[in-house]
Amino acid sequence: MADTTPLFDTFSRAPLRFERGEGVWLVTESGERYLDFGAGVAVTSVGHSHPHMVEALKGQAEKVWHLSNLYEVPGQETLAKRLTDATFADKVFFTNSGAEALECAIKTARRYHYTHGNPEKFRIITFEGAFHGRTLATIAAGGQPKYIEGFGPKVEGFDQVPFNDLEALKAAIVPETAALLIEPIQGEGGVRPVAPEFLRALRDLCEEHGLLLIFDEVQTGVGRTGKFFAYEWSGVTPDIMAVAKGIGGGFPFGACLATAEAASGMTAGVHGTTYGGNPLAMACGNAVLDIVLADGFLQQVRDVTLVFRQGLASLKDRYPDVIEEIRGEGLLIGVKAKVPSADLLHAIRAEHLLGVPAGDNVIRLLPPLVVTAEEAREGLARLERAAEAVTTKMAKSA
Numbered sequence: 001m002a003d004t005t006p007l008f009d010t011f012s013r014a015p016l017r018f019e020r021g022e023g024v025w026l027v028t029e030s031g032e033r034y035l036d037f038g039a040g041v042a043v044t045s046v047g048h049s050h051p052h053m054v055e056a057l058k059g060q061a062e063k064v065w066h067l068s069n070l071y072e073v074p075g076q077e078t079l080a081k082r083l084t085d086a087t088f089a090d091k092v093f094f095t096n097s098g099a100e101a102l103e104c105a106i107k108t109a110r111r112y113h114y115t116h117g118n119p120e121k122f123r124i125i126t127f128e129g130a131f132h133g134r135t136l137a138t139i140a141a142g143g144q145p146k147y148i149e150g151f152g153p154k155v156e157g158f159d160q161v162p163f164n165d166l167e168a169l170k171a172a173i174v175p176e177t178a179a180l181l182i183e184p185i186q187g188e189g190g191v192r193p194v195a196p197e198f199l200r201a202l203r204d205l206c207e208e209h210g211l212l213l214i215f216d217e218v219q220t221g222v223g224r225t226g227k228f229f230a231y232e233w234s235g236v237t238p239d240i241m242a243v244a245k246g247i248g249g250g251f252p253f254g255a256c257l258a259t260a261e262a263a264s265g266m267t268a269g270v271h272g273t274t275y276g277g278n279p280l281a282m283a284c285g286n287a288v289l290d291i292v293l294a295d296g297f298l299q300q301v302r303d304v305t306l307v308f309r310q311g312l313a314s315l316k317d318r319y320p321d322v323i324e325e326i327r328g329e330g331l332l333i334g335v336k337a338k339v340p341s342a343d344l345l346h347a348i349r350a351e352h353l354l355g356v357p358a359g360d361n362v363i364r365l366l367p368p369l370v371v372t373a374e375e376a377r378e379g380l381a382r383l384e385r386a387a388e389a390v391t392t393k394m395a396k397s398a
């Protein structure tokens with residue numbers, strides 16, 4: 001296959017071909033059902049083929065698909081109003097992806113200093129283990145050598161410090177520093193949470209040095225952690241925030257949110273996008289918010305989180321040779337494996353349960369936010385059978 005496919009060889013794909021999805025389930029071409037706790041990497045936030053999403057997309061498709069930003073797009077105004085009403089932000093720029101939301105965040109921070117008489121301030125401090133996307137600037141921001149290697153000179157202006165290390169961070173702040181960029185919980189890095197007091201210290205450092213604080217909530221946002229955005233758990237607000245994944249419910253789009261002050265350098269003509277904020281995307285984004293911001297929805301996410309938390313704690317106790325640690329917040333769950341995480345991922349897939357790999361020998365469970373307690377228990381039962389299978393296999397090879 002690999003040497004005959006017309007596709008780039010950039011992905012190592014599991015040999016599964018899904019034909020349709022229903023809620024938390026994916027169904028293969030041959031009719032096999034898989035419990036989807038990967039959600040397309042935290043994207044299908046309200047599950048597959050949610051009737052409200054289908055209706056919103058179809059309804060918009062019958063009116064107009066695309067306009068460009070040469071004209072006013074009412075769906076953008078509605079969605080931006082709802083996002084700013086529900087967050088720290090005053091202004092929104094819509095993009096097509098998470099990486100582009102980060103690009104906008106980085107440009108917004110640099111422009112802010114440029115237009116405030118500090119053009120020398122362009123450097124951004126990031127954290128080891130971070131992931132911010134795959135564009136040339138965001139691989140430099142993420143700092144992972146495996147993503148940077150072979151792509152020419154690393155984009156200038158990103159300084160990386162160890163995770164949760166305040167002294168190293170302080171030492172890295174120089175007169176050229178413009179902003180600090182962090183995921184409130186590292187997703188791809190292995191579901192590594194940032195301590196709330198660390199986030200508070202970042203905020204204080206930003207005040208002290210005149211820096212902007214940028215949160216990357218591409219993975220943690222839109223209800224994933226049981227709050228609309230993860231920063232609400234700490235009470236620390238950023239100046240700029242990148243959002244994507246769950247906001248579209250499967251329609252690809254993202255957003256860069258900012259305070260009016262932080263966005264003040266982004267004046268007419270300095271940034272742009274052809275597709276960003278397209279009516280189809282906005283219809284989907286507004287439909288996702290109809291569901292996620294409905295009374296009681298986030299409480300339900302927090303309630304089902306408890307089912308996972310208790311079940312996973314019990315599994316960790318009973319399979320200490322397979323599961324080392326449970327991490328995360330809400331439905332951004334990290335299972336740190338004691339065995340190679342690829343083995344555990346393989347074992348859960350054999351039980352028709354889908355997860356997502358992550359760094360630090362972790363597998364991520366990111367069920368759609370609409371997952372019920374019963375579906376959570378079904379997932380836990382499958383994870384248990386997988387842990388049992390891994391244990392049996394280890395005993396045989398010992």
Ligand SMILES: *Cc1c(COP(=O)(O)O)cnc(C)c1O
Binds near residue numbers: 188
């Ligand atoms: C997925 C992700 C991105 C990149 O988003 P794309 O839509 O793939 O460009 C950036 N930051 C974080 C935290 C992510 O999880």
